[in-house]
Amino acid sequence: MEYDIVIIGGGLAGLSFACSMMDADIKILVVEKRQLALLSDPQEDGREIALAHLAVNLLKKMGVWQLIPADVISPLKSARIFDGDSPTFLNVSSQHHVNDELGYLIPNNKICKALYNRAKQAKNIEIITDIMVDDINRQDTCSQLSLANGEYIKAKLVIAADSRFSTIRRKMGIPALIKDFSKVMVVSSMKHEKPHNNIALEYFQYGRTLALLPMIGNTSSIVITVATDKADAILKQSESEFNQDITQTLKAEFGEMELQGERHAYPLVGVYSQTLISHRFALIGDAAVGMHPVTAYGANLGLRGQQILASTLKNALQNGDDIGSINVLKSYESKQINLTRLMYFGTNGIVALFTNDTPVVKQIRKIALKIAAHFPPIKHLIAHHLNNTKISKFLP
Numbered sequence: 001m002e003y004d005i006v007i008i009g010g011g012l013a014g015l016s017f018a019c020s021m022m023d024a025d026i027k028i029l030v031v032e033k034r035q036l037a038l039l040s041d042p043q044e045d046g047r048e049i050a051l052a053h054l055a056v057n058l059l060k061k062m063g064v065w066q067l068i069p070a071d072v073i074s075p076l077k078s079a080r081i082f083d084g085d086s087p088t089f090l091n092v093s094s095q096h097h098v099n100d101e102l103g104y105l106i107p108n109n110k111i112c113k114a115l116y117n118r119a120k121q122a123k124n125i126e127i128i129t130d131i132m133v134d135d136i137n138r139q140d141t142c143s144q145l146s147l148a149n150g151e152y153i154k155a156k157l158v159i160a161a162d163s164r165f166s167t168i169r170r171k172m173g174i175p176a177l178i179k180d181f182s183k184v185m186v187v188s189s190m191k192h193e194k195p196h197n198n199i200a201l202e203y204f205q206y207g208r209t210l211a212l213l214p215m216i217g218n219t220s221s222i223v224i225t226v227a228t229d230k231a232d233a234i235l236k237q238s239e240s241e242f243n244q245d246i247t248q249t250l251k252a253e254f255g256e257m258e259l260q261g262e263r264h265a266y267p268l269v270g271v272y273s274q275t276l277i278s279h280r281f282a283l284i285g286d287a288a289v290g291m292h293p294v295t296a297y298g299a300n301l302g303l304r305g306q307q308i309l310a311s312t313l314k315n316a317l318q319n320g321d322d323i324g325s326i327n328v329l330k331s332y333e334s335k336q337i338n339l340t341r342l343m344y345f346g347t348n349g350i351v352a353l354f355t356n357d358t359p360v361v362k363q364i365r366k367i368a369l370k371i372a373a374h375f376p377p378i379k380h381l382i383a384h385h386l387n388n389t390k391i392s393k394f395l396p
């Protein structure tokens with residue numbers, strides 16, 4: 001079998017890249033290890049993805065936004081950040097008009113389902129599921145992939161979108177900087193009695209952080225970040241213990257809190273690949289840059305990155321250039337590094353500042369929040385970033 005492009009991984013990055021290439025006159029194959037039923041109708045995974053306007057516009061252009069049911073899209077009006085028991089908070093809202101949204105919160109599985117449905121409409125995209133890529137053997141004019149079922153596939157270009165724990169990246173001998181935060185995010189959906197008014201809240205308590213992300217109706221996504229050794233205790237709490245814990249932690253600000261469905265745990269590991277390309281090969285999504293989720297950039301940057309790669313390749317096709325050549329791919333790499341490097345390392349720095357509870361760091365954090373709250377240029381800078389490139393669920 002021969003294709004122009006093979007995409008390994010049918011998650012948010014892999015499928016959005018396929019959708020971005022659906023108008024190109026080339027043959028594309030997506031190889032996904034999950035079963036078809038899980039790809040076509042993914043299960044709820046607790047991830048509420050905050051999408052900034054730019055990402056939303058990209059999804060609209062791809063014809064994907066239109067396939068996301070309106071009743072799962074929750075507008076985010078503003079975000080408030082609290083430190084310890086201090087009543088001071090940093091309020092981040094749209095720079096333009098008080099009533100403008102900062103962005104939208106959407107369950108990850110609904111975005112992925114819409115991406116799959118859109119990709120299925122394309123004549124030039126084939127999707128195979130329940131299969132792994134075993135190896136990639138690069139040659140001068142093509143890459144040869146061997147699949148776990150013994151079949152071989154040839155492609156001019158292979159794109160790996162196989163998550164931050166990318167095995168393909170490793171097989172290709174590409175090193176990555178990996179930052180283990182030794183923390184776990186426990187996410188769940190909870191109903192409450194009082195409205196959230198579409199405001200996200202982040203409490204930096206000592207020992208753990210708690211965020212509320214406004215979903216549709218009186219429901220919020222609750223995100224608890226704790227040290228890895230404390231996560232199990234939260235996951236093992238009975239429903240009523242958990243409800244009581246969150247109600248009390250929030251000082252009943254939203255009335256009684258009631259768990260809906262499962263609690264999901266995500267170990268916090270950041271990844272920055274040392275190179276994003278090599279001959280007939282490119283990395284996208286979390287496989288290229290796996291952000292700490294606290295600043296909610298991952299999917300936003302993944303969407304931007306795949307769009308940069310897609311337009312680079314479309315230009316190359318128009319000019320009759322080889323889409324697998326390093327010269328073509330270099331342009332994608334340098335743009336994506338420019339877009340992500342500062343955000344990745346900046347986010348890690350902010351995480352260090354906001355999750356370290358030594359007395360000195362606590363003091364610095366208080367000062368940082370006060371300065372940001374009382375110094376409009378800093379706040380505007382934050383809001384500007386939120387409105388244009390990304391959305392911070394939690395952090396200044």
Ligand SMILES: Cc1cc2nc3c(=O)[nH]c(=O)nc-3n(C[C@H](O)[C@H](O)[C@H](O)COP(=O)(O)OP(=O)(O)OC[C@H]3O[C@@H](n4cnc5c(N)ncnc54)[C@H](O)[C@@H]3O)c2cc1C
Nearest residue numbers: 009011012013033049050162163285286296297298299300
């Ligand atoms: C708790 C949490 C909250 C988040 N919130 C936000 C947010 O608010 N905003 C935001 O922008 N981002 C957020 N993110 C980040 C966002 O979820 C990720 O950036 C995004 O989902 C990454 O997409 P991806 O396609 O690169 O990787 P993944 O979603 O991990 O998909 C990888 C795919 O590759 C497949 N695969 C893996 N290996 C192989 C193989 N060898 N062969 C074939 N297929 C393979 C997998 O089955 C999977 O389908 C959050 C993340 C977490 C954990």
